[in-house]
Amino acid sequence: MKYQAIRGMSDIVPPEITQWQALESVTRSFLNKRSYQEVRTPLVEYTELFTRSIGEETDIVFKEMYTFEDRKGRSLTLRPEMTASVVRAVIENNLIAQDDTARFYYIGPMFRAERPQAGRRRQFHQIGVELFGKADFFQDAEVIMLLRDFLLALGLNENEFAININSIGCKTCREPFNAKLTEYLRSKGSELCGDCMRRMQTNMLRVFDCKVEACKTVCAGSPKITDNLCDECNHYFAGLRRQLDDLKIKYAIVPSMVRGLDYYSGPVFEITSSKLGAQDAIAAGGRYDGLVKSCGGPDVGGIGFAIGVERLLQLVGTSLGSGQTDQLIYIAHSDSESSKARALALYAELVKNDINVFIDVAKGSLKSQLRQANKLNARCVLIIGDEELDEGTVSIKDMQSGEQSSVKSADVVNVVKKLIS
Ligand SMILES: [Zn+2]
Ligand SMILES: [Zn+2]
Known part of the structure; x- marks a missing residue:
């Protein structure tokens, strides 16, 4: 009997493993130097942690989670992303306090039932950071700068990737915006796909994440959340942009960019690279201020991002892996x-x-x-x-x-x- 790995899940073996090891080693020393501490959480969590934090109506929860019952009938899920797990872990281990800033990072596999024929992995890997503390746009700027500097440290130059930012607003500004958006989408209703018709009832912003061409066209003409922010969100987003300018960080504002997870609010960002084709981001993140409190922790804000390791290695793997090993x-x-x-x-x-x-x-x-x-x-x-x-x-x-x-x-x-x- 000859066995095979599960479809969409790959072994990482020599010679590629040297690239992974080099990347992990650069990552740890880069982040440790900036006072980020590593956390490693179990690959499996109670399903509820993900459904409640990521959101029932997201593609991840709705279509992509590996969920099963254990022998006692409890619903468990292989982690599809890490923010929820990190939040649970830092609360459970008392690693965050109301008035302090705390910084963490992780490196590890995630699991989603993606379509392997589209080149997606079902077990894929992420490097990510999470910063907890009082919401302050200086911290958003710090995290975006960290992400840029990390890519530079790996040997990319600034022309090889783009930083896109947006603000998806808070509950206050989203309510009137949702009313405007509903009106607009209703008027285009017949042009939307089935998924988007459902999203209109549950979380409308997700329509912007739809990959169907017709929906993209509808979205291009829709009112933009960025033009409808409340005073507080406007002020915060302007502060962040000012800091990014001061730090000489190049970015573009992309009003149609919303992150498909429920816990985000305020600034969101992503990194794309023309070297990989336009459709997929190498890294994505944003602010998630209500999440820690809703998971039973102190009332602190949070901001973080995750980088797709497989995609990152497509960009920098060869230069990392060819590093001279010991004779x-x-x-x-x-x-x-x-x-x-x-x-x-x-x-x-x-x-x-x-x-x-x-x-x-x-x-x-x-x-x-x-x-x-x-x-x-x-x-x-x-x-x-x-x-x-x-x-x-x-x-x-x-x-x-x-x-x-x-x-x-x-x-x-x-x-x-x-x-x-
Ligand atoms: Zn707002
Ligand atoms: Zn759609």
């Missing part, structure tokens, strides 16, 4: 037990000295070991044949120059260190 030292031996024992002892000594080593004691022939060393692109081969054993030496074959020399066993580590320095 490899290959230890070769003869077929005799004493030679193998000496080789394994040398292996232990080199590893203790933080040197990157390869050994294959199952091999007996020197020739096949040299062939393998060549294939692995080893810097040099340390040979412990029967002759070397008798003399208490090790032969060193330099794989770049092809030269071979003999050193005393006691000197091997120092000679190798000099060679790879």
